Amino acid sequence: MSSVLEYLEREERVVGRIIGIRFYPIVVDRAFNSKIWDVEGREYIDFSSQWAVTNLGHNNPEVIEAVKKQLEKLVFSSHTTFPNAVGIELAERLVEVTPGDFKKKVWFGLTGSDANELIYKIMPIYSGRRRLLGFQGSYHGQTMGALSLSGHKALTRFIGFPNTLKAPYPYCYRCPFKQQYPECGLLCIDFLENNVIENAPAEDLSAIIIEPIQSDGGVIVPPPEFIPKLHKICKHRGISLVVDEVKVGFGRTGKFFAIEHSNVAPDVISMAKPMASGLPLSAVVGRGEIMDAAIAAHLFTSSAHPVSCVASLATINIILRDKIHERAARVGDYILKRLNEIREKHQLIGDVRGKGMILGAELVKDPKAKTPATFEAACLVYRAFELGLLVTYVGTYSNVIEITPPLTVSSEDVEKALEIFEKAVDDLEKDRIDKEKVRRFAGW
Ligand SMILES: Cc1ncc(COP(=O)(O)O)c(C=O)c1O
Incomplete structure (x- = not known):
């Protein structure tokens, strides 16, 4: 060696x-x-x-055990056309564990970027509104739609699609408005609503995508009121709220999903990285009507890979059980x-x-x-x-x-x-x- x-x-x-x-x-x-x-x-x-x-x-030994069993039974079927049982079981489980007391459906992919790529593609089709809003410093992935939604410097090598806007993330240590929390009264959310969204314009804004903690942007935790206020604005203006849990989901922040700290049920959640304990898998869980908005609009031959799905079922069970x-x-x-x-x-x-x-x-x-x-x-x-x-x-x-x-x-x-x-x-x-x-x- x-x-x-x-x-x-x-x-x-x-x-x-x-x-x-x-x-x-x-x-x-x-x-x-x-x-x-x-x-x-x-x-x-x-x-x-x-x-x-x-x-x-x-x-993780339990995940490995589940994976070994699945490998002996079925290594692959293309869920796009020949759905496998574990993919369906995992979708049922994800619908259960995600917040939101409404009809939800699941889409599967392989990595965080492709999950957020779906957001970029599907939200304008679903809503008939062309634009999307992300945050400065955010990292949603490397494919064209996902990087267009992102505001991280590392993703600026490509210009991206022009129908995406960016707003300042509440980075209190370096407040872009030079304010102090909580005396600021959350000037950032006021700016977001009355300047960025208003001029988007709001009637053409389909979705706002946010990381509940901006991780690659610098491990930035927003003030506790920020996301609930954002959710309220979205509801009021008919804009969908999309939460990117790719890095912070599956127990990392102290709740199963980080958004649970805000007591908010977003319209859509994207997830990946830890969901199959190291095997490639991503998912988007969203309102049924969003996930049904266009047939065959974002599919990959090896989406919902049965081995990854089994690893994910085991991962969810272990997190919740222990x-x-x-x-x-x-x-x-x-x-x-x-x-x-x-x-x-x-x-x-x-x-x-x-x-x-x-x-x-x-x-x-x-x-x-x-x-x-x-x-x-x-x-x-x-x-x-x-x-x-x-x-x-x-x-x-x-x-x-x-x-x-x-x-x-x-x-x-x-x-x-x-x-x-x-x-x-x-x-x-x-x-x-x-x-x-x-x-x-x-x-x-
Ligand atoms: C919040 C967030 N979303 C999406 C992605 C993209 O995920 P992937 O690298 O699996 O495509 C990342 C990767 O770091 C991320 O941190």
Whole structure:
């Protein structure tokens, strides 16, 4: 077997750069729960969950068991034309577990981008209104419709479709209106309604899509009233509310779906990443009339893949049976508290925030001016990697360390990871990091 560096050289020769965001040199060999081993047998604690996918830990034994059984029975049927039983069972389950006391239906795909691509395509057809609204900083995916709905800098390489508008997300640490919450009285929602929506114009606006916590945008948690107020505006103006739960769904925030914190039943929810514990699967659950709006408008040969569907059924059962979301709330509160203690000792950390087990630490060069510490974020995740902890960074300024451990992480690994994190911050502040090594891993 090659070494990590040899593999990376081999990769460089044959795998296109289009596919990667790299933060440090790693080539994964195997994994279990919150641990990952590289091809040289080096052990890491995975506090990324591979971009919030392995909510139930790597290689969850119960999910693997269900998958093995399904593999022996039926590897594939194309749900488009030859529906499989587990796809139908999963659709029934998703309708049950999503909020909303109205008739719902499900669409299946393979990845978060294709789920949000459906939103882009179907909402104007359903409503007869041509435009859609997303938020600055949002990440909905890489396909043309999904990236058009997005407001993340990383997706600006392509111009996207012109029928999408963007509004400011309530990023209180860096309020675009230079206000303080709660004294601001939520000026942002007022601006959204009376400026952005009014001029859209509202009569031509089919849907508003929002991440209940903006994750790639910088782990930004909106004030609690924001989404309920947004929902009210949507209802009043006949606009559908679409919630993107691709990254924060399936227990991560302390509820099964993050939108449940707002007590709102959106018209449509998109989901993917953790829903099949690492197997490719996405879904959109929406009002029946929306999901029936156009026949064969968005289908893929391997949508509702039976193996992924079985993994998803097992994932849902485990989360609900073991109340994994409640554990996420408890452990997440503890990590947040510890991160705040670390912040108090280190000026580099300007803000710490999150909900459940999606947490962010925003790095700044100086706490008053809040100048983003971008290269420092790259150095910090690199140093954490050298010390045995895997984390990434996100945000408009690439300066927010994202902490999304598996919801099943052991208390022992939480303690070890936090120790490593603090040591990495300390090493960074004391200039003990080899910057040249970091520069080779540009991140995003
Ligand atoms: C909120 C959100 N939506 C959609 C996507 C796109 O998902 P995928 O990368 O599976 O296509 C992402 C990916 O990071 C995401 O965070």
